[in-house]
Amino acid sequence: MKKLLRVTVVAWAMLPLPLLAQSKAPDYAPLTRPITVDQVPGKDIFYSIGSPGIPGKENEGNTSNAGYVVTPEGVVVFDVLGTPSLGWALLQDIRKRTDKDIRYIVASHYHADHIYGLQAFRDHSRAVIIAQDHSGDYSENKETADERAEVRLEQRREALAPWVDEHTRVIPPDITFADKITITLGGKRFSLISAGPAHSSSDIMMMVEPDGVLFAGDIVQNGRIPFMNSDDVSTTHWLQGLDEVLALNPKYIIPGHGNPSAAAKEAIAFTRDYILYVRKAMSEAVANWVDFDTAYNSTDWSKYKDYPAFESNNRGNAYRIFLELEASQFKK
Numbered sequence: 001m002k003k004l005l006r007v008t009v010v011a012w013a014m015l016p017l018p019l020l021a022q023s024k025a026p027d028y029a030p031l032t033r034p035i036t037v038d039q040v041p042g043k044d045i046f047y048s049i050g051s052p053g054i055p056g057k058e059n060e061g062n063t064s065n066a067g068y069v070v071t072p073e074g075v076v077v078f079d080v081l082g083t084p085s086l087g088w089a090l091l092q093d094i095r096k097r098t099d100k101d102i103r104y105i106v107a108s109h110y111h112a113d114h115i116y117g118l119q120a121f122r123d124h125s126r127a128v129i130i131a132q133d134h135s136g137d138y139s140e141n142k143e144t145a146d147e148r149a150e151v152r153l154e155q156r157r158e159a160l161a162p163w164v165d166e167h168t169r170v171i172p173p174d175i176t177f178a179d180k181i182t183i184t185l186g187g188k189r190f191s192l193i194s195a196g197p198a199h200s201s202s203d204i205m206m207m208v209e210p211d212g213v214l215f216a217g218d219i220v221q222n223g224r225i226p227f228m229n230s231d232d233v234s235t236t237h238w239l240q241g242l243d244e245v246l247a248l249n250p251k252y253i254i255p256g257h258g259n260p261s262a263a264a265k266e267a268i269a270f271t272r273d274y275i276l277y278v279r280k281a282m283s284e285a286v287a288n289w290v291d292f293d294t295a296y297n298s299t300d301w302s303k304y305k306d307y308p309a310f311e312s313n314n315r316g317n318a319y320r321i322f323l324e325l326e327a328s329q330f331k332k
């Protein structure tokens with residue numbers, strides 16, 4: 001892995017300077033609601049927090065979190081938001097604060113709300129995009145992909161016009177890895193750790209040391225009902241991934257959705273409790289041969305029904321967990 005990275009660094013240095021010198025803004029539809037970028041107290045680490053809920057015209061697709069770390073040797077970005085326009089806005093925010101090159105972009109996983117901004121970075125920076133091996137499933141649009149790339153793009157062209165349009169394209173990663181890689185840059189250590197398949201097939205987290213700041217991606221969603229309704233969701237792995245987050249003992253955690261927190265335990269508790277709650281309800285049904293509709297309708301959802309994304313995600317999540325538990329019964 002180390003060798004692979006060294007090769008990448010050389011390749012990066014040899015890339016022609018693209019349109020960096022161009023001062024003219026590209027043809028991405030302007031945002032009417034600009035992004036706001038905050039700073040981790042006392043650190044050269046910045047982040048943007050998306051609106052709760054699902055991507056739509058009212059939030060202009062700005063529903064996920066993204067962030068970046070500035071070092072004397074360049075910038076490392078973690079996720080790039082859900083439209084090229086938002087990616088461009090994030091890039092402009094970086095440019096406002098530093099003229100250092102953007103060296104790496106880490107994609108927490110390949111879902112539209114986190115990666116459509118890659119287009120702006122690909123066209124206007126030399127950043128190397130890093131993701132987990134299974135992110136390749138996304139661009140190849142295999143049947144097992146967590147979300148089908150082409151179908152999703154069609155949906156977003158409608159739901160997020162004009163910010164996603166016919167010029168919007170999915171940018172694949174430049175390098176991928178299986179379990180873990182470490183990047184050392186400008187006196188900081190960036191540990192990229194695979195945490196999937198959990199929320200998607202390609203989840204990764206990024207721990208920034210010595211700052212103790214963790215970019216957790218979508219396995220941590222603070223105060224929002226996560227999306228779990230896909231073939232590749234494994235709540236068993238997801239719960240293990242949350243244990244790994246705790247073991248890293250971060251001082252500050254930036255989740256994939258929802259607010260950042262200086263209390264890692266509390267930040268992960270919401271996602272963990274939700275998964276455990278749905279699993280408990282569905283495992284009782286599976287054990288007693290109760291069909292899904294009956295199980296779903298007789299479960300008390302009052303604890304979660306007022307959280308963002310409940311309407312769009314909860315029933316599908318419960319069904320997916322029902323299937324996962326049913327399948328695991330037969331594996332015994």
Ligand SMILES: [Zn+2]
Nearest residue numbers: 064113218256
């Ligand atoms: Zn997401």
